[in-house]
Every structure is written in C-alpha cells, then in structure tokens.
Amino acid sequence: MFHTNNPIIKHKAGLLNLAEELGNVSxxxxxxxxxxxxxxxxxxxxxxxGLEALISKSRxxxxxxxxxxxxxxxxxxxxxxxxxxxxxxxxxxxxxxxGIFVSGSGxxxxxxxxxxxxFKKRLKALEDxxxxxxxxxxxxxxxxxxxKKQDDEACGEIETxxxxxxxxxxxxxxGTLKGVGRIxxxxxxxxxxxxxxxxxxxxxxxxxAADMLNDKVLPFFAEQELxxxxxxxxxxxxxxxxxxHHDYQLYLAINDIDHTKTxxxxxxxxNYCPQLSDALMAADFDLAKELAFWFRDRPDGRKMDPEVxxxxxxxxxxxxxxxxxxxxxxxTQFEAYMAKPPKRNDFRKNYYTLTTALFGIVxxxxxxxxxxxxxxxxxxxxxxxxxxxxxxxxxICDHAVALxxxxxxxxxxxxxxxxxxxxxxxxxx
Numbered sequence: 001m002f003h004t005n006n007p008i009i010k011h012k013a014g015l016l017n018l019a020e021e022l023g024n025v026s027x028x029x030x031x032x033x034x035x036x037x038x039x040x041x042x043x044x045x046x047x048x049x050g051l052e053a054l055i056s057k058s059r060x061x062x063x064x065x066x067x068x069x070x071x072x073x074x075x076x077x078x079x080x081x082x083x084x085x086x087x088x089x090x091x092x093x094x095x096x097x098x099g100i101f102v103s104g105s106g107x108x109x110x111x112x113x114x115x116x117x118x119f120k121k122r123l124k125a126l127e128d129x130x131x132x133x134x135x136x137x138x139x140x141x142x143x144x145x146x147x148k149k150q151d152d153e154a155c156g157e158i159e160t161x162x163x164x165x166x167x168x169x170x171x172x173x174x175g176t177l178k179g180v181g182r183i184x185x186x187x188x189x190x191x192x193x194x195x196x197x198x199x200x201x202x203x204x205x206x207x208x209a210a211d212m213l214n215d216k217v218l219p220f221f222a223e224q225e226l227x228x229x230x231x232x233x234x235x236x237x238x239x240x241x242x243x244x245h246h247d248y249q250l251y252l253a254i255n256d257i258d259h260t261k262t263x264x265x266x267x268x269x270x271n272y273c274p275q276l277s278d279a280l281m282a283a284d285f286d287l288a289k290e291l292a293f294w295f296r297d298r299p300d301g302r303k304m305d306p307e308v309x310x311x312x313x314x315x316x317x318x319x320x321x322x323x324x325x326x327x328x329x330x331x332t333q334f335e336a337y338m339a340k341p342p343k344r345n346d347f348r349k350n351y352y353t354l355t356t357a358l359f360g361i362v363x364x365x366x367x368x369x370x371x372x373x374x375x376x377x378x379x380x381x382x383x384x385x386x387x388x389x390x391x392x393x394x395x396i397c398d399h400a401v402a403l404x405x406x407x408x409x410x411x412x413x414x415x416x417x418x419x420x421x422x423x424x425x426x427x428x429x
Contacts, residue, residue, distance in 0.1 A: 002051055009054040012042050068102055068110065075100050076110045081129055084122035085144045119144075160192040164226040166260075167191065167217065169233050171204050181393060186212035191232075195220075206248035209238045213251065230258040237278040241287060276315065280402035283427050285319070285409060292319040307351035314358055318406070323362055330359040353379055357403045366412045373407075373416040376400045380420055401425050 002013040011032070019028035019039065029036050045053040067073075075098075079091055086094065088107040095102060102110075111117040116125060126141060137145070160166045167190050174183040184204045189196045197216040201208040213231075221228050231252065233239040240261065243249040252259050279288035292315070310333055317326035333355050342349035357372025359365075380397040397420040404414045408427045 002046070004051055006055070009051065012054045013051060015039060016042060016046065068106060072100055072102055073110050073114075076102060076107055077114050077116065080111060080114075080116045080122050081126050082138070083140055084119060084126055085140065085147075162226075163190055163193040163195070163224070164221055164228050165192055165230065167228060167231045169209065169212070169231055169239070171209070171236060171238060174200065184208070188212060188217050204236075204238050206238050206241065206246050209248045210251040213255075218255065228255075228257055230260055232260045232262065234262050235275075235291065237275050237282075237287065240290075241284065276312075277398045277402040280405050281398055281425060283405050283409075289319045292316040307348055311351050311354055311358070314355070315406075318358065318362060327359075327362045330355060330362055334359045350376075350379055354399060354403065357400075357407070361403070361407045361410050361412060364410070364412070366415075369407050369412050370415045373400055373404060373414065373421070374418075376403070377416060377418040377420055381418075384420060396420055396422060396425070 002016055004010055004013050015028060015032045015034060016039075018031060019025050022028050025036055025039055029039050042054060068076075075095065076091070079086075079095060083091070083094070088104040088111070091107045092102055092104040095107075108117065111122075116122050123144060126145070129135060130137065167188055169186070169188045172185045172187060174185050176182050181202055184201050185198055186201060186209060187196065187198045197212070197220070199212050199216060201211075218228060239248055239259075240246075241249055243253055249259070276288055276291050279285075279291060310329070314326055314330050314333070317323070317329070337352045337355065342352050353372055353375035355372070356375060357369055360367070360369025360372055377397055377400050380400065384394045384397075397418070400416075400418075400421050404416075404421060405425075405427050408414060414421075414426060
C-alpha cells in the first residue's frame with residue numbers, strides 16, 4: 001500500500017492501492033474512471049522511481065535568454081521601492097526617461113519574481129529596507145506609507161498599544177421572540193485586552209448604542225482608572241449621523257472619545273437596505289447619499305437575490321442623482337414584473353411593489369408612485385398582522401415611509417393612507 005499527503009499524486013496512489021485491494025486492475029480502473037494503460041504507466045513510474053515519480057515533470061524549463069539582464073531587473077526593483085505607488089505602466093514610462101527600456105509586462109514579470117507585484121508588498125519591502133538600512137524617506141514614500149496607514153484604519157486594521165486604546169462596537173441581530181419582536185445585541189470588545197461586554201435590546205438605535213457604553217463599558221474603564229480613547233464601528237445608522245441630532249455621536253463627543261468608521265466596500269444589500277431605509281425615514285438625505293456611495297457588489301462577483309440587488313442598485317442611483325441610469329434600469333425591471341406579475345405574497349412581490357413606487361419617483365409619475373406605496377402597504381399588512389403582531393414593527397412599514405419621504409423630497413404628493421404609514425414620520429411641506 002502506498003501512502004502520501006501530496007494532493008497532486010494522491011489520486012494516482014489511490015488507484016494503485018485500490019487495484020491491490022481488489023486484486024482486479026480492470027475493476028479498479030472502472031471505479032476510478034481511468035484506462036488500464038494509465039494504470040500500468042503509473043505502476044511503471046512507481047517501480048522505477050517510487051511515489052515521487054508520479055509527480056508530473058512535463059513543465060518546460062524557463063528560457064533564461066528571454067529575461068531582462070540582471071542590471072535592469074535590479075533597477076526595476078529599486079524603482080518599485082523608491083515609488084511604491086506607481087503601477088507597471090508608469091514604472092515602465094519613468095524608467096525609459098532614465099534610459100532603461102523595459103515594457104509594462106516586463107515590469108510585471110520582474111515584480112512577480114521578486115514578490116513586489118502589488119502595492120502592499122512594495123510597501124512591505126520599503127518598510128523592511130527602512131528597518132534594515134535606516135534610509136531617509138522621500139515625500140512620495142512618506143505619502144504612500146501614510147495612505148497605507150489610513151486605509152488600514154478604515155478597514156479596521158489598527159495597532160493597539162494598551163487597554164482602552166481602541167474598542168470595537170457592533171450590533172448583531174439575535175432573533176425574534178414571540179410577543180417581543182426582534183432582539184439585537186450591542187457588543188463591545190477592547191481590542192488589546194479582549195475584554196468584551198454585551199447587552200440585549202429590542203431596537204437598533206443610537207440611544208441603545210450609547211446606553212451600552214454608559215451602562216457597562218465606561219464604568220468598567222473608570223474602575224480600572226483607564227481612559228477609553230477611540231471606538232471603531234461600521235457605518236450603521238445607530239453609529240453615524242450629525243453630532244447635534246445623533247445620540248451616539250453626542251455621547252462620544254461629551255466623553256472625548258474619537259470615532260473611527262470602517263470603509264464599507266463590502267457592504268451587502270441585506271445590511272444596506274435597512275440602513276438606507278432608516279436614513280430616509282429620518283429624512284437624513286446626506287447620510288442616505290453616503291450609504292449609497294459606499295455600496296458595491298461583492299468582490300467575488302456573486303450577488304444576493306436578484307430582486308434585492310436590483311432594488312439596491314436602483315435606489316443607489318436615485319440618491320446619487322444618476323436619474324437617467326436609474327430610469328432605464330427601473331423601466332426594464334418594471335416591464336419584466338408587468339409581463340409576469342407576482343401572484344403570491346412572496347419575496348418577489350415585495351420588491352415588485354418597491355420597484356413600482358421607486359419608478360414612479362424617477363418618472364415623476366405621482367399615480368404610479370402612490371400605487372406602489374399602496375401595494376407595499378397592502379403587502380405589509382399580512383406581515384404586521386402575523387409575524388410582527390404585538391411588536392414595534394406592527395405599526396410602521398419602514399420601506400413605505402422611506403420611499404414616501406424620498407418621493408416628497410422629489411416633489412411628489414403622498415395620497416396613500418394606511419395606519420402603517422404614519423403622517424408624523426413624513427416630511428412636512
């Protein structure tokens with residue numbers, strides 16, 4: 001029996017072991033889906049050179065004559081450390097001015113061989129050179145290192161020096177309790193000592209985020225005679241807003257705590273839509289526009305449910321004043337819904353109603369706008385009388401209030417009248 005942990009040849013050794021166990025080469029080849037010729041070729045290789053001989057050696061030997069000369073390669077590496085922010089095309093162009101001729105793809109090949117192929121690795125090489133040789137940095141190198149530090153802080157990568165230097169706070173959805181409604185957990189972690197605090201709430205608002213700090217976090221640090229210097233949060237509406245109108249921001253200002261917010265390039269539509277609705281319900285169009293600016297597709301190309309993804313992109317375009325793009329996309333989606341209208345009160349029908357109202361806003365069609373609001377409120381009635389019964393969500397349709405405020409902001413009148421669309425939450429003309 002042959003044993004190996006090498007994933008490249010594991011299936012080949014498995015074929016030989018199976019044939020030995022079954023005592024039948026034909027049966028083993030049939031099970032593994034290979035020909036007998038392949039089996040005997042593997043067996044011959046093992047007999048001659050052992051298991052290592054099963055590793056394919058068909059890769060061509062690099063032709064060193066095609067490489068740039070060592071002196072040019074050295075100059076390219078030195079330039080990469082001197083100007084780490086320059087890309088391969090600019091590097092090639094700048095080196096030409098110095099009399100060194102190498103193409104952009106040639107620069108890329110040299111970077112790959114020397115582990116310098118991206119900005120982060122070139123900065124790492126620069127930091128290593130500073131640590132080893134103590135060189136004096138140029139303005140470009142200082143700017144590149146400062147940019148990296150700012151980007152790291154925006155992404156939550158901050159070096160902490162002592163307890164209280166940086167705390168991280170976030171809101172988690174726990175679940176729904178019958179008769180109570182949604183349960184949220186406010187969580188705080190000191191990133192240096194890993195001391196954590198948690199508290200449950202029935203709402204996700206600035207006042208609950210501030211209460212968590214006031215009730216548990218700051219008293220603990222006061223007992224230890226340690227100041228809390230900075231807090232890192234995401235850009236949720238419970239953490240972000242204008243200081244004069246936002247309880248959490250005001251609490252941080254009063255207690256002299258710095259606030260660092262992550263850069264939400266990876267904000268998914270499932271988090272994006274509720275946050276956006278909260279901002280629009282509060283008629284905070286500046287915050288809504290900022291949330292729309294940060295929304296992106298996932299970097300791996302995968303998307304959430306098509307209806308949610310389309311709606312998120314459409315409302316993003318509306319808030320960023322890209323009305324023609326929004327109109328074209330909404331028209332296509334509206335026509336698709338009209339060609340095959342949703343019959344059941346399901347996920348697709350929910351976004352059909354929202355798309356109808358949003359299309360009415362972009363098209364300045366007050367009738368269609370109010371039609372979409374009525375359909376959304378009718379759809380929501382079933383949820384309010386069922387799953388949301390005896391909870392705070394029974395009384396307010398957040399998406400309808402958000403779209404109603406957006407429509408009023410665009411000069412439309414709201415004629416739809418439902419209990420779950422409180423007039424007190426709408427913008428007063």
